[in-house]
Amino acid sequence: MPVPFLDMRAMTDEVRPIVLAEWERLLDRSEFVGGDEVVKFERDWASYCGAARCIGVANGTDALHLVLRALDMAPGDEVVVPANTFVATAEAVVLAGATPVFADVDPHTLLMTGEAAAASITPHTRVVVAVHLFGQMADMTELGALCRRHGILLVEDAAQAHGAAWRGRPPGSDSVAACFSFYPGKNLGAFGDAGAVVTSDERLADAVAELRDHGRRLGSHHLHGSIGTNSRLDAMQAAVLRVKLPHLGAWNARRRRIADDYGERLRGTCARPVARRVEAMHVYHLMVVRVPARDVVLGRLASAGIDAGVHYRAPCHQLEPYRRYWRRPLPVVEQAAGEILSLPMYPHLDSDQIDAVTDALAACTVGSEAVVA
Ligand SMILES: *Cc1c(COP(=O)(O)O)cnc(C)c1O
Secondary structure, eight states: OOOOOOHHHHHHHHHHHHHHHHHHHHHHHHHOSSSSSHHHHHHHHHHHTTTTTEEEEEEEHHHHHHHHHHTOOOOTTTTESSSSTTTTTHHHHHHOOOOEEEEOOOTTTOOHHHHHTTTTOTTTTTEEEEEGGGGOOOOOOHHHHHHHHHOEEEEOOTTTTEEEEEEETTTTTTSSEEEEOOTSSSSSSSOOOEEEEEEEOOOHHHHHHTTTTTTTTTTSSOOBSSOOBBBOOOOOHHHHHHHHHHHHHHHHHHHHHHHHHHHHHHSSSSSOOOOOOOTTOOOOOOOEEEEESHHHHHHHHHHHHOOOOOOTTSSSSGGGGHHHHHHHOOOOHHHHTTEEEEEEOOOOOOOOHHHHHHHHHHHEETEEEEOOO
């Protein structure tokens, strides 16, 4: 049985008639960028995250970039980021004019801990970016305490963590700001690119709102208070996100149930799921397991028609443009990069498909090791 990595069509079909009706309404009004629809989504998403403000932007990379710009990074300022993240996290730091400093992660969760971040702090550190990778929030208690102790700011990359929580608190609760991507494949995805910044800091919110619109002073047409960019959220995407938002809780619950099923059925195979912390409400953007001889296993799965992925094959510090920022050994990240495998994961994955994946993994296991060759 072939199993795709992601079935976006099933999610699209659940919302299609309502999205089309909303789009008809917007075409009638011919309001395409910003406007009422965007304001309404910003209100909905702020409220979902329990934050005072949400600023819709063009994508998740811009959300990070504009928050860092609003925090006034100066050349030489350092921003600590985990090395095993999507390149956009480090990219946003460089775009904002600061220097990324790569940190190692916890071997069980593959998330940056307070201890790992602490090892990368210098007198130049201004910000730590917690990346909630795979749908699980990093230990915000530890990272928050570390940042308070050093007088530095904590920012969240929540691009994979829509609806996640740490000790019951969603992204944006215990940091300066949380940055979301609504790229179509994320847990809450638009029908194109979109992103948002969530914060309870009014001044930061206003600064990001100004930067996303060419630095235009809020409420003014002609006054430009800063050199911004064009990173506005369009109304067509805001409408999709508003229609999809009421489904997010149920979709995340299905992802968690699927992860539990995987966990049970993978016992005794060569695949070990990345650990889940009890304090975390994990939303399983990705179902990541570790296997020995990963590329052999990946090949076997492909022959069985199972579409798996690797997130990410090369840690950021090993990507050519980012090597210059590499300072310290990152043994956990480097070992994990050769062992991680992302299994098919989406709310509509059914029990037979999960069986097909776990049977294929069992077939490449001898004892608890992967068959090599
Ligand atoms: C998707 C993603 C981003 C970037 O979001 P875009 O909307 O693609 O710009 C940033 N960080 C992480 C961890 C992501 O998964």
